[in-house]
Amino acid sequence: MRLLRMPKRKLNLYQTIIMIKNIPFYAGALAFCLLGGWVAFRLISDGVFALGFFVTIAVVFIVAVSFNKSLVPWRWLSAGLVMALLFTIFPILYTFYLSFTNMSGGNLTTKTQAINRISAELFTPEDEQPYSWTAYRKGNNYLLLLYREPQPDPEGADSPPDKYFIVKPGSPIEPYNVSGFTKPLTIEDYTEVRGASVMQSLKILGDLEFGEAPRFIRILSLQEAAVQLQIYTYDADTDAFTDNRNGEIYSPVRGVFTSASGRKLIPGFIINIGMDNYKRFLGNSGFLRPVFGIFLWNVIFAVFSVSIAFGIGIMIALLFDDLKYRKIIRTLLIIPYPIPVLVSIMVWRALLNDNMGLITTIISNIFGASPKFFTNVGWTRFALIILNVYLSYPYFYVLSSGALKSIPSELFEAAAIDGASSFTVTRKIIMPMVMRILAPLVLASICFNFNNFTLIWGFNQGMPAMADTAVPMGYTDLLISFIFRLGFSSSSAADYGFVASITVMLFLVVALMVFFQIRNLKTIKDIKE
Numbered sequence: 001m002r003l004l005r006m007p008k009r010k011l012n013l014y015q016t017i018i019m020i021k022n023i024p025f026y027a028g029a030l031a032f033c034l035l036g037g038w039v040a041f042r043l044i045s046d047g048v049f050a051l052g053f054f055v056t057i058a059v060v061f062i063v064a065v066s067f068n069k070s071l072v073p074w075r076w077l078s079a080g081l082v083m084a085l086l087f088t089i090f091p092i093l094y095t096f097y098l099s100f101t102n103m104s105g106g107n108l109t110t111k112t113q114a115i116n117r118i119s120a121e122l123f124t125p126e127d128e129q130p131y132s133w134t135a136y137r138k139g140n141n142y143l144l145l146l147y148r149e150p151q152p153d154p155e156g157a158d159s160p161p162d163k164y165f166i167v168k169p170g171s172p173i174e175p176y177n178v179s180g181f182t183k184p185l186t187i188e189d190y191t192e193v194r195g196a197s198v199m200q201s202l203k204i205l206g207d208l209e210f211g212e213a214p215r216f217i218r219i220l221s222l223q224e225a226a227v228q229l230q231i232y233t234y235d236a237d238t239d240a241f242t243d244n245r246n247g248e249i250y251s252p253v254r255g256v257f258t259s260a261s262g263r264k265l266i267p268g269f270i271i272n273i274g275m276d277n278y279k280r281f282l283g284n285s286g287f288l289r290p291v292f293g294i295f296l297w298n299v300i301f302a303v304f305s306v307s308i309a310f311g312i313g314i315m316i317a318l319l320f321d322d323l324k325y326r327k328i329i330r331t332l333l334i335i336p337y338p339i340p341v342l343v344s345i346m347v348w349r350a351l352l353n354d355n356m357g358l359i360t361t362i363i364s365n366i367f368g369a370s371p372k373f374f375t376n377v378g379w380t381r382f383a384l385i386i387l388n389v390y391l392s393y394p395y396f397y398v399l400s401s402g403a404l405k406s407i408p409s410e411l412f413e414a415a416a417i418d419g420a421s422s423f424t425v426t427r428k429i430i431m432p433m434v435m436r437i438l439a440p441l442v443l444a445s446i447c448f449n450f451n452n453f454t455l456i457w458g459f460n461q462g463m464p465a466m467a468d469t470a471v472p473m474g475y476t477d478l479l480i481s482f483i484f485r486l487g488f489s490s491s492s493a494a495d496y497g498f499v500a501s502i503t504v505m506l507f508l509v510v511a512l513m514v515f516f517q518i519r520n521l522k523t524i525k526d527i528k529e
Contacts, residue, residue, distance in 0.1 A: 026066065026067075029062060029063075029066035029067075030066075032059075032062055033059050033062055033063050033066075036055055036056075036058060036059035036062070037056075037059055039055055040052045040055040040056045040059060043055060045112075046110060046112055046113055047110030047111060047112035047113060048110060050090075050093075050094060050097060051090065051094075054085060054086060054089075054090045055086070057085065058082045058085055058086060061078065061081070061082065062078060062082065065078045066078075095500050095503055095504060096500075096504055098496055098497050098500035099277055099278070099497060099500040099501035099503070099504045100272055100273065100274060100275070100277070100497070100501075101270050101271065101272055101273060101497045101500075102254060102255045102268075102270065102271055102273045102276075102497050103270050103496040103497040103500075104494060104495045104496055104497060104498075105494045105495075106256070106266065106267060106268045107255045107256070107267070107268035107269060107270055107271075108267060108270070109267055109268075109269055109270070110269055110270060111252075111269040111270075111271075113267075113269070114257075114267050114268060114269035115234050117267055118232050118234070118241060118257065118265050118266075118267075119230065119232060119233075119234055121230070121231045121232060122218070122228040122229065122230060122231060123228065123229060123231050123245065124226045124227065124228055124229075125227065125229060128226060128227045129148050129149075130148065130220070130224045130225065130226040131146040131147060131148045131165075131217070131224065131225045131226065132146070132147050132148065132223055132224065132225075133145065133146050133147075133219060133224075133225040134147075134183055134192060134193075135192070135193040135198065135201065135205055136186070136187050136190035136191060136192050136193065137190060137191060137193050137201070138188075138189055138190045138191065141168070141190075142168070142169070142190075142193075142201075142204075142205060142208060143166060143167070143168050143187060143188070143190045144166065144167050144168075144210055144217070144219075144225065145164065145165075145166055145176065145183060145184075145187060146164065146165040146166070146167060146173070146217070146225060147163055147164050147165075148163065149163070150163055163178075164176045164177070164178045166187060167210045167211050167217055168210065169208050169209060169210050169211075170212065171211070171212070172211065172212050173210075173211050173217065198222070202219070202222070205219050206218070206219050210225075211227075214229055214230060215227050215229065216228055216229075229244060230244060231243065231244060231245065232244065232250070232265065238251075239251070239252060240252075240257070241257050241265060243259075248260075248261070248263070250263075250264075250265050252269075254271065254273070255268045255269050255270060255271040256268035256269075273497070277497050277498045277500070277501035278501050278505070280498060280501075281498070281501060281502055281505070284470055286468075286469055286470030286471075287469075287470050287471070290466050290469045290473045291473075291479075291482070291502075293475075294473065294477050294478070294479060294482055295479060295506075295509070297381065297475070297476070297477075297478075298450060298478045298479050299450075301381070301384065301385060301388070301449065301452075301478065302446045302447075302449040302450045302452075303446060304385055305385050305388040305389055305392060305449050306392065306442060306445045306446045306449055308385070308389045308393075309388070309389045309392035309393040309395070309396050309445075310396045310400075310438075310442055310445075312389065312393040312396070312397075313392075313393045313394070313395070313396025313397035313398075313399070313400050314396065314397075314400040314434060316333060316393070316397050316400075317397055317400035317401045317404055318400075318404070318426070318430070320333075330397075330401075333394060333397060334394040334397065334398065335394075336390055336391055336393075336394050337394035337395060337398070341391060341454055341455070341458070342454065342458055344387075344390070344391060345387070345454075345455060345458040345459055346458075348383075348387050348390075348459070349459060349460075352373040352374070352383055353374075354370075354372055354373070354374060354375070357373075360373070374460055374463070374464075375463075375464055376464075377464060377475040377476070380460060380463070380464065380475070380476050381475075381476055383459075384455065384456065384459060384476060387455065387459065388449065388452065388455055391455070392445070392449075395445075396438075396445075399438055399441060400434060400438070403433070403434045403437045403438055404430070404434065406433075406437065407429065407430065407433045407434075411429050411433075412425065412429070415428075415429060443514070443517055443518070446517075447510070447514060450478070450479075450480075450510060451478070451479075451480045452478065452480075453478065453480045453481055453484065456476060456477065456478050456480075456481045457481050457484070460474075460476065461474065461481070461485075462474030462475075462476050462477035462478070462481045462482070462485065463475075463476065464476075471485075471486055472485055472486075473485070479506050483499055483502060483503055483506070486498075486499050486502070487499035
């Protein structure tokens with residue numbers, strides 16, 4: 001009997017040790033769930049339903065994999081999946097959502113947030129004289145002693161009006177009798193806040209509402225406090241604001257509370273406007289024509305840059321593979337690769353400067369004039385392609401060197417026996433074998449350069465500028481830099497919904513291009529098979 005019970009004791013002890021070891025994991029999972037649940041609740045209560053929904057999904061997933069034994073293998077992937085959900089999938093879907101909304105510089109919040117912001121606006125009535133104030137404190141509670149010069153009684157009363165008042169948060173204002181010419185040091189066990197303590201407590205005092213609604217008294221400065229009333233009152237039944245000063249009504253019109261006279265309340269809020277952003281873009285030739293030119297230049301820039309850089313990279317790999325000092329040569333050739341891109345761009349900007357650039361000066365001394373690499377459209381595009389090739393060829397050189405090493409030597413021996421020329425070996429053996437390996441990476445590089453914002457914006461911000469366009473555009477803009485200019489760099493108010501609609505359309509175009517490239521690329525088909 002004892003021998004039969006021993007394994008059971010050992011098993012229980014083992015289970016206990018495992019449970020103790022898992023306590024930090026379960027504690028961390030529980031803390032994440034509580035924090036995530038609180039964040040999701042706050043987002044949903046503020047009307048940010050999309051992000052709140054995704055945070056809720058993440059919390060439910062973490063709960064499931066943490067406390068369900070059948071999902072233990074998913075624990076190792078949970079962090080990565082949650083990050084992918086919140087920082088990859090959600091932004092893509094949210095961009096699609098924004099393209100159907102009026103989100104812009106004046107419409108950045110949800111309707112709930114806009115109502116709360118507008119309802120919080122206050123004003124001081126014209127007939128209200130401000131008070132000077134002294135603060136008194138008891139623990140975390142505050143009291144104000146208010147003073148103002150008495151105003152003449154219009155009814156001619158003999159008794160003088162009160163000068164001093166005391167008021168607490170949530171309590172009515174009451175007259176207070178100050179004996180003599182000095183303020184008391186204490187009032188009802190409250191001690192006067194003096195000297196530097198006033199400045200330290202000013203933030204807390206400024207957030208407090210003294211008195212009773214609706215006539216709250218707020219501290220406006222170190223010298224003044226005054227009665228402040230709510231400017232706008234929101235009626236949920238009519239979905240409108242009323243101006244308490246003049247009775248004007250503000251009703252929602254395309255995401256902005258607007259009065260009959262055309263006055264608008266700020267901020268506005270995000271609403272669904274259907275396909276309006278897409279119609280605005282597709283129905284305006286001021287957008288379509290220049291954007292088509294930008295798109296065409298975008299394709300030329302990406303394809304030419306990658307093709308030339310790949311050709312140079314593989315040529316260098318072939319030419320310098322058998323040299324005596326090839327390690328030193330390789331080191332020198334890949335110098336552009338580890339240097340930060342922005343540093344290289346700034347160096348090239350200086351070299352190509354119209355007035356003091358080294359390259360332009362040399363060309364000018366030889367030919368009498370030099371190209372305008374920042375103002376002439378053709379030369380600017382040429383400079384960008386050359387600069388991109390300079391930055392990209394070390395990458396393809398490294399890839400090509402590795403790919404060449406993977407080609408079986410027997411193929412070269414067979415070609416030599418057959419008397420094949422170097423050109424034939426390169427065309428029939430080297431290029432097919434290298435492309436079989438590097439084709440997906442070349443395609444990925446084209447996609448990357450299609451969105452090479454850093455180079456375009458760092459070199460000349462897409463300039464020179466186009467004329468007669470609906471919005472600012474540049475002749476060397478890529479689609480990504482055009483979208484950035486429209487959404488974040490233009491002097492006009494940012495129109496994020498419109499920018500999102502353009503982004504979605506361009507995303508679909510690029511996705512179709514990549515799809516057909518992959519489908520029709522024979523080497524990738526061979527890899528798949």
